[in-house]
Amino acid sequence: MTNLEIARIFSEIADILEIKGENPFKVRAYRRVTQLLESLPQSVEEIYKAGKLSELPGIGASIAEKIKELLETGKLSYYEELKKDVPPGLLEMLKIPELGPKTVSLIYNTLGISTIQELEKAAREQKLRKLKGLGPKTEENILKGIEFIKGREERIPLHEALTLAEDIITYLKEKCPINRISYCGSLRRRKETIGDIDILVTSPQPLKVMDVFTSLPQVEEVLAKGTTKSSIVVTGRRQVDVRVVGEESYGAALHYFTGSKSHNIRIRELGVKKGLKINEYGIFRKETEERVGGIEETEVFHWVDLPYIPPELREDRGEIEAAQRGELPTLIELEDIKGDLHIHSKWSDGANTIREIALAARERGYEYIGISDHSQTLKVAGGLSKEDFYKRLEEIRKVDEEIKGIKIFAGIEVDILADGSLDYPNELLKELDIVIASIHSGFKQDMETMTRRILKAIENPYVDIIGHPTGRLLGEREAYQVDMEKIMKAAKETGTALEINAYPNRMDLNDTYCRMAKEMGVKLVINTDAHHILQLDWIKYGVWTARRGWLEKKDVLNTFPTQEFFSLLKKKL
DNA sequence: GCCGTTTTCGGCCCGACTGTTTTCAGTCG
Numbered sequence: 001m002t003n004l005e006i007a008r009i010f011s012e013i014a015d016i017l018e019i020k021g022e023n024p025f026k027v028r029a030y031r032r033v034t035q036l037l038e039s040l041p042q043s044v045e046e047i048y049k050a051g052k053l054s055e056l057p058g059i060g061a062s063i064a065e066k067i068k069e070l071l072e073t074g075k076l077s078y079y080e081e082l083k084k085d086v087p088p089g090l091l092e093m094l095k096i097p098e099l100g101p102k103t104v105s106l107i108y109n110t111l112g113i114s115t116i117q118e119l120e121k122a123a124r125e126q127k128l129r130k131l132k133g134l135g136p137k138t139e140e141n142i143l144k145g146i147e148f149i150k151g152r153e154e155r156i157p158l159h160e161a162l163t164l165a166e167d168i169i170t171y172l173k174e175k176c177p178i179n180r181i182s183y184c185g186s187l188r189r190r191k192e193t194i195g196d197i198d199i200l201v202t203s204p205q206p207l208k209v210m211d212v213f214t215s216l217p218q219v220e221e222v223l224a225k226g227t228t229k230s231s232i233v234v235t236g237r238r239q240v241d242v243r244v245v246g247e248e249s250y251g252a253a254l255h256y257f258t259g260s261k262s263h264n265i266r267i268r269e270l271g272v273k274k275g276l277k278i279n280e281y282g283i284f285r286k287e288t289e290e291r292v293g294g295i296e297e298t299e300v301f302h303w304v305d306l307p308y309i310p311p312e313l314r315e316d317r318g319e320i321e322a323a324q325r326g327e328l329p330t331l332i333e334l335e336d337i338k339g340d341l342h343i344h345s346k347w348s349d350g351a352n353t354i355r356e357i358a359l360a361a362r363e364r365g366y367e368y369i370g371i372s373d374h375s376q377t378l379k380v381a382g383g384l385s386k387e388d389f390y391k392r393l394e395e396i397r398k399v400d401e402e403i404k405g406i407k408i409f410a411g412i413e414v415d416i417l418a419d420g421s422l423d424y425p426n427e428l429l430k431e432l433d434i435v436i437a438s439i440h441s442g443f444k445q446d447m448e449t450m451t452r453r454i455l456k457a458i459e460n461p462y463v464d465i466i467g468h469p470t471g472r473l474l475g476e477r478e479a480y481q482v483d484m485e486k487i488m489k490a491a492k493e494t495g496t497a498l499e500i501n502a503y504p505n506r507m508d509l510n511d512t513y514c515r516m517a518k519e520m521g522v523k524l525v526i527n528t529d530a531h532h533i534l535q536l537d538w539i540k541y542g543v544w545t546a547r548r549g550w551l552e553k554k555d556v557l558n559t560f561p562t563q564e565f566f567s568l569l570k571k572k573l
Numbered sequence: 574g575c576c577g578t579t580t581t582c583g584g585c586c587c588g589a590c591t592g593t594t595t596t597c598a599g600t601c602g
Contacts, residue, residue: 025585029574060575098591100600133599137592185602198602229589231601241602243589256587261602268586273579279587 003044006070007037009079010063015094016086018101019108032058032316035262039317041516043485045071057318089115096145098138106131120146148237155193156238157474158541159504162187165197168216168240175212178203180250184257189311190544192474192507196239198257206244213242249281252294256280262316270304270320278303312547331547334540336559341370341411341434342467342499342527343536347392348373348382351532354392354399354408360533362406368562370411370434370527371396375423377415378440384412389428407562409433413467418442420456422463429462434569436499436527438467439480447481454482458490464569465525466491468501468508476505484513488520495570497523497557502542503535514549523568525557 014030017023036058037044047053048071053064070076093104093116107113110131113122119142122128128139165183172178178201182188185198203209210230214222223231223239231241245253256264257280271278275286282294283303293299298308306323310331313319322328343357344350352360354371361369373392374383384392393410400408411434415423422429422437429435437457445453457463469487470479491498498517501508506529509517517524526542528535546556553559557568 023574026574028585032575058575062574098600102599133593135593141591196602224590226590231590257602259602261586264602265586272586277587281588 001045001070001074003037003040006044006067007034009070009076010034010037010066012091013079013082015091015101016082019086019090019094019105020082021101021105029058029060029063032262033063035316039315039512041512041519057321087114089118092116093119095149096142097148098141098145103134103138106133116146148233155195157504158187158190158192158194158507158544159538161194161197161238164234164238164240165199168197168199168213168218168234171216172199172201172209172212172242176203176208177205178209179247182254184254185259188258189260189314190548192510192545196241199240199242200250200253200257201242201244202247202250203244209242209244243280245280247295248291249294251296251299252278252282253280254297255300258311258314260315263314263319266316266320267300267304270306274304276303310547312544313550315548329550329552332543332551332553332556332559334543336553336556337366337526337539337543338561338565339366339368339370339407339558340528340530340536340539341409341465341525341558342372342413342436342501342529343369344373344413344529344531345371345392347371347384347388347395348378349531354395355403357533358399358403358406358408360536362403364536366406368407368409368565370409370436372411372413372434372436374440375412375414377417377423381440383415383423386424386428389424393431409566411436413438414463415440416453416457418445418453420453422457422460426460426462429460432462433566434464435462436465436467437463439471443471443477443480445480447483450480451483451486454487455490458487458494458496461570463496465497465499465527467499467527468503468506468529469498470508470510470513472506472508472510474505474507479508484516488517488522491517491522492520495523497525497569500524500526500542500546500556501529502526502538502540502545503529504538504541507541507545509545509549511545511548514546514551518549518551518555523557524551524555527558 010030011034014027017027036056044067053059053067066076066078090104090108093099111122113119123139123143128134129136165187169181180202182200184200186194187197201209206228210225214225214230214232218234219232220235221233223233228244231239233239268278277284277286282291283299284291293303301308307328309319309323345352345354345357374381376383376385396408396410410432412432413436416437416439417423472479498509500514526546528538530536557565560568
């Protein structure tokens with residue numbers, strides 16, 4: 001049983017307990033362990049076998065026992081029992097905005113409604129407003145909420161959310177007096193997908209900000225409008241929240257709205273132990289209510305005796321403990337990247353010539369690039385015939401000679417074919433400086449076959465890098481089944497690097513695998529897979545993913561200067 | 574259900590907004 005499968009069960013247990021009105025802290029315990037399992041780099045099964053389950057934070061005797069039962073029998077009697085009390089439709093109903101466990105429970109217990117369809121019917125027939133605490137407005141909101149979840153994508157990619165947030169910020173800055181402004185939430189933490197967008201503002205005219213915000217050109221619906229907080233739905237069914245605070249509170253609010261929720265809870269708990277109250281307005285002494293800080297975000301950490309923790313780490317995945325031990329990683333920065341090795345040119349399906357790419361990269365301050373076009377089998381993407389292979393190689397060498405101030409490596413993105421062999425023979429591969437091997441076909445093979453296939457590529461002495469190692473496309477295609485632990489072991493043994501593909505709908509490896517790679521001592525490379533020189537900018541998505549995976553400069557090969565970088569690639573036979 | 578150099582029992586983060594209420598519960602982040 002995988003970590004995610006177990007996490008799913010615990011998450012459902014938390015939902016059921018909530019509907020049943022159980023102790024909220026018990027619910028929290030299950031939510032916490034869900035999160036832990038979702039982001040755990042190692043398999044929980046391995047940890048269990050090593051007898052170290054209880055060492056994980058948030059796993060005590062009771063949950064450890066449940067994990068054991070799940071791993072050994074594939075079932076959990078406690079969960080099976082719980083499910084008897086609560087129809088599955090109620091859990092679906094929880095996903096409707098503004099509809100929480102109390103209301104769901106009330107509706108179920110009084111009207112016997114247990115599916116969204118029944119709920120919708122009852123709302124239309126105005127039966128809900130008869131219940132205590134519910135009225136016509138709630139009824140209307142429930143109907144809207146049902147429409148809302150029908151129509152929207154669960155989460156949008158980081159790239160899309162970033163563009164939307166930046167547009168809104170630019171607009172607000174133009175139309176109202178604003179001192180400080182930032183997007184917060186999972187966007188600032190650079191999660192690969194974003195639910196809602198949160199924007200924090202300080203302004204001498206908060207009401208004006210509310211007015212402008214709720215009348216943005218892209219507004220489809222205003223969910224709430226207050227004096228300091230408003231929520232809207234914009235085109236594309238995305239919810240955006242804005243919050244205005246005083247200047248003295250900006251830092252505290254920035255921390256608060258950046259989250260994650262569980263990180264915040266941990267920080268506030270530390271505050272309580274020190275006799276402090278920490279909220280979005282500032283840091284206060286509990287006894288006297290005296291304000292001791294809040295202007296800058298760093299003050300929040302200072303007052304609970306921690307060094308600054310970058311937003312990308314704030315997931316309660318051990319960053320607070322690491323900070324307390326003084327062992328926070330010095331995260332890689334965008335400026336650390338010295339080159340991009342996975343760029344497509346006109347020779348395959350890219351939009352630019354080698355010369356254009358080299359000039360654009362030099363402009364960015366890169367020291368080197370790799371031109372890595374597709375190999376022959378990938379005809380849909382202009383894969384290079386053997387003849388073109390040599391012509392292109394010749395051009396790369398020529399342009400490299402002509403353009404000073406940047407080294408152009410001759411690369412390739414060679415296909416790993418269905419049987420694990422490569423799309424070019426070694427005689428061709430050895431002509432190149434850098435070989436990236438990737439999978440572009442046969443995604444549905446079973447885990448064993450797929451793993452063997454990649455291992456075979458890793459064992460090829462000419463393969464330096466495995467490109468987009470899990471093959472996922474966010475919102476389009478799941479990662480293929482693969483035994484990542486085996487792959488990473490082999491990568492380490494052979495000195496093969498794994499790619500963090502920064503293309504916005506890939507971000508592959510993901511953050512959790514980045515961290516696993518680091519812990520296993522595997523070399524990593526961040527590349528854009530750019531098909532146009534404008535896409536060279538997308539390197540930031542790779543760097544952000546790396547940061548979420550706790551990576552430092554030294555963990556990523558293309559932070560090293562040209563000669564050193566080249567010497568760190570796999571040693572050829 | 575978890576957790577502990579002030580605790581093995583009694584705590585467990587904090588506030589805004591809405592809709593239903595005449596002072597607050599539910600939901601959300």
